[in-house]
Amino acid sequence: MAFESLTDKLQNVFKNLRGKGRLSEDDVKAALKEVKMALLEADVNFKVVKQFVSSVQERAVGEDVLNGLNPGQMVIKIVNEEMTALMGSETTELKLLPINEITVIMMCGLQGAGKTTTAAKIAGKLKMKGRKPLLAACDIYRPAAIDQLKINAEKQQVDFFSMGTDVSPVEIAKSAIDQAKKNGNNVVIVDTAGRLQIDEAMMKELCDIKEAIEVHQSLLVVDAMTGQDAVNVASQFNEKVGIDGIILSKMDGDSRGGAALSTKSVTGKPILYVGMGEKLSDLEQFYPDRMASRILGMGDVLSLIDKAVEANAERDAEKDKEMAAKMKKGKIDFEMYLESMKQMRNMGGLSSIMGMLPGMGKISDDQLPDEKKLAKMEAIVLSMTPEERKNPKLMNPQRKFRIAKGSGNDIADVNRFIKQFDQMQKMMKQMPGLMGGKKGGFGKF
Ligand code: GDP
Numbered sequence: 366m367a368f369e370s371l372t373d374k375l376q377n378v379f380k381n382l383r384g385k386g387r388l389s390e391d392d393v394k395a396a397l398k399e400v401k402m403a404l405l406e407a408d409v410n411f412k413v414v415k416q417f418v419s420s421v422q423e424r425a426v427g428e429d430v431l432n433g434l435n436p437g438q439m440v441i442k443i444v445n446e447e448m449t450a451l452m453g454s455e456t457t458e459l460k461l462l463p464i465n466e467i468t469v470i471m472m473c474g475l476q477g478a479g480k481t482t483t484a485a486k487i488a489g490k491l492k493m494k495g496r497k498p499l500l501a502a503c504d505i506y507r508p509a510a511i512d513q514l515k516i517n518a519e520k521q522q523v524d525f526f527s528m529g530t531d532v533s534p535v536e537i538a539k540s541a542i543d544q545a546k547k548n549g550n551n552v553v554i555v556d557t558a559g560r561l562q563i564d565e566a567m568m569k570e571l572c573d574i575k576e577a578i579e580v581h582q583s584l585l586v587v588d589a590m591t592g593q594d595a596v597n598v599a600s601q602f603n604e605k606v607g608i609d610g611i612i613l614s615k616m617d618g619d620s621r622g623g624a625a626l627s628t629k630s631v632t633g634k635p636i637l638y639v640g641m642g643e644k645l646s647d648l649e650q651f652y653p654d655r656m657a658s659r660i661l662g663m664g665d666v667l668s669l670i671d672k673a674v675e676a677n678a679e680r681d682a683e684k685d686k687e688m689a690a691k692m693k694k695g696k697i698d699f700e701m702y703l704e705s706m707k708q709m710r711n712m713g714g715l716s717s718i719m720g721m722l723p724g725m726g727k728i729s730d731d732q733l734p735d736e737k738k739l740a741k742m743e744a745i746v747l748s749m750t751p752e753e754r755k756n757p758k759l760m761n762p763q764r765k766f767r768i769a770k771g772s773g774n775d776i777a778d779v780n781r782f783i784k785q786f787d788q789m790q791k792m793m794k795q796m797p798g799l800m801g802g803k804k805g806g807f808g809k810f
Pocket residue numbers: 474475476477478479480481482483513559614615616617618639640641642643647
């Protein structure tokens with residue numbers, strides 16, 4: 366799982382900080398030295414690390430944190446906030462012209478970064494938002510790339526445009542726009558050729574396309590697994606071609622975190638999306654605050670909710686909203702558990718979901734409950750009365766006994782399940798504070 370080692374190391378530092386009632390300046394310095402090492406090992410750019418550590422230190426010492434209540438937790442809060450700021454603070458949306466105009470998006474990146482896949486992923490997202498995208502194949506050097514884009518366009522049920530491999534990319538791009546006008550497409554996504562490494566010819570081709578047609582958004586796809594290399598690639602593309610935003614692909618792999626944490630600081634360009642898998646639905650909006658929480662091992666409940674809503678687009682929107690609001694407040698009940706079990710099957714499996722829950726990121730696949738155990742837990746909830754499901758506090762020994770009997774389980778199984786549920790609920794309750802919402806909530810962490 367991405368960031369695993371960085372998250373582990375940071376959590377260890379935090380554990381030591383929390384364990385201390387009072388903190389001296391030297392304690393903070395020692396902790397930040399460890400944070401620095403962890404970030405460097407995660408392949409975060411050296412200058413970025415230096416700046417980050419000095420900002421945290423300045424605030425930790427300057428804001429009278431050390432004399433206040435819970436100084437350890439306050440330092441962690443500062444780390445969380447500074448890490449969010451490092452990644453851009455605000456979420457950057459893809460900029461689109463009004464629906465009656467044609468927005469042109471040019472995809473660029475090295476070969477294998479994930480350009481073609483991401484182009485189709487974005488087309489799918491835009492289609493869901495009511496746009497009518499056209500995918501244009503301008504990689505004339507690899508016929509396989511054209512086929513791949515065509516297949517992906519078919520899968521996404523969006524329009525596709527190609528002129529084969531004998532016409533120049535500039536001509537194809539121009540014709541694609543003509544085609545879009547005729548066909549009523551309001552977004553053209555131009556998939557360009559990549560090379561194994563940065564070279565002049567590739568850069569020139571991209572600049573030529575930009576000169577020939579009006580490109581509204583140039584998006585660069587970089588492979589998150591390549592750490593600082595990804596950041597260097599981004600800097601060079603930005604210098605030579607000019608980019609508007611970055612997409613970090615392969616964040617589902619064991620990326621160490623360097624690319625996510627350094628890209629914005631080094632290039633000045635925001636990360637728009639992260640690729641979370643090979644499937645065409647595996648593209649997530651990038652939220653700096655949620656990513657910081659994920660890296661710090663505090664989970665990412667909000668992305669989990671988004672995932673649930675997207676996976677169940679046809680479901681009852683009101684019910685989803687209600688569930689999201691409850692989760693944000695840290696209120697979960699057995700009814701929601703049942704609902705989540707149903708949704709989980711549509712959401713890419715338990716391990717990807719667990720990675721987003723606070724404290725659960727470190728669980729490996731073999732530690733996860735198998736389908737049989739899940740069915741057992743589901744049976745326990747199904748044996749509860751509607752009141753019990755809505756109000757977990759009603760649980761008492763008689764009720765547990767009845768539920769055990771009704772679901773064909775031992776009372777020990779029921780107790781274990783309810784205990785796990787309690788723990789999850791406690792973790793969820795800590796989330797609003799951790800997310801920077803309710804003031805002081807962090808103290809409970
Ligand atoms: P291009 O050469 O830049 O167009 O790259 P492709 O779109 O062909 O992608 C290269 C490989 O990376 C393919 O096997 C994709 O399925 C895979 N890929 C792309 N994005 C992701 C991602 O977010 N996660 C994972 N695991 N694989 C990805």
